[in-house]
Amino acid sequence: MDEGQGALTQLKAYLAQNRLPERARLPSERVLCEALGVSRGELRKSLAILEAEGAIWRHVGKGTFLGARPVQELSTVGGIADLTNPREVMRARLLLEPLLAGEAALNASSANLEEMDRCLVGARRVESWRHYENWDNRLHRAVAEAAGNTVLLALFDLLNAVRRAVVWGRLRPKPERPPDDHHSFADHEAVVAAIRERDVVGAAEAMRAHLDNVERNLTAVRPAA
């Protein structure tokens, strides 16, 4: 009588019989309909019902899968940048980067340290503030890489991307190149030195001190020249 339901019954029996793991992919329609002895059209009706119930999800070219359709990404750089402000970003750096420096002191390889040295030397040689910021970024990322944790590196990259998106276009007129006694030179060298000496606490504190200086410079009132 309910021949139309026959396919759905067979399909449910198939799913119950073969204990498929969560999110498993089940055979293609062309294979499955033959295995169940039903036409493809009938099978598709049954699959449509299961999909409507939320038991499965389908996608052209991919296949049919058990469980709920995976959600799309929500934490985009632009989305975060719209909701935050430079102060929050600075605070996040002030908390996260000392932590990374401490991990770097534990895990840095000699290759990591060489990269940091390259950045220190390169930053001293630049002829423009723009180039200096490249070396600065590269050094901070080298520290994050040296932490040796993929997840933490991803968090750093996200924070960094947000920072650049937030302060985009806020470049103030600055002297042509950073002065030789710019605090960052000594700050950076102290951070790298602590990492090289495997001084976990020292590296974290040096990084915190550096970022404190950066924040102080950002909020400083320009002295009357």
Next chain:
Amino acid sequence: MDEGQGALTQLKAYLAQNRLPERARLPSERVLCEALGVSRGELRKSLAILEAEGAIWRHVGKGTFLGARPVQELSTVGGIADLTNPREVMRARLLLEPLLAGEAALNASSANLEEMDRCLVGARRVESWRHYENWDNRLHRAVAEAAGNTVLLALFDLLNAVRRAVVWGRLRPKPERPPDDHHSFADHEAVVAAIRERDVVGAAEAMRAHLDNVERNLTAVRPAA
């Protein structure tokens, strides 16, 4: 005399002559060395110098490009989950969440504290591990929210998503519901209490102690200290 520098000179001349757009890809080494009339080894030395200077970046299979190496836009949950492992995720939690708890102690509003209390009560009343984990997730996120920093919250969410993606499908044969003396109950209450008392250090330490317990529970064999 400086035959070794000859290749570098030729290369710089080539780059200056052909006005390449920003981030342009330059010819492959095998093509370029023949075009410049130098051996591949000499060309690679010059390219290494330019790369050390930050003028170019290279990647196997991709090629050599002008400008700075692009940031790893692998901040997608799936992308990170493929590259990491549960141990790294746990380490990241162990570092990030105490920091968030400390910030929460500074910034938590009474509404934040009420939400945490709701989670504490809810976790006590659950009848299954699945429900308990919902409340656990909600509490940890409440702490992250209480930190009052959009960027840090986004980092927490990303870490959380990665954690769920990494441990997805892990079967845990456990009793039907968490026992009344499960460590997490006391741990969570200690964290919230410290936040309520505005004890920054205490909140961070309580969270760290909690995650230490979690890690200890996850690993059958306790790792050597």
Next chain:
DNA sequence: ACCCTAACCAATTTCGAATTGGTGGGGCAA
């Protein structure tokens, strides 16, 4: 009307060939 079959479509995966930066070994000359 209803369903089966077949063919087609667009999205996606798969697989192999080609390409690219990185590396090591043999030959050779200073």
Next chain:
DNA sequence: TTGCCCCACCAATTCGAAATTGGTTAGGGT
């Protein structure tokens, strides 16, 4: 010995053709 060139090889990546997949349509049969 010390470089340098040349060659072969490696791992990562790209590219493209072919196969696969869910979705759709048209024809024919019951």
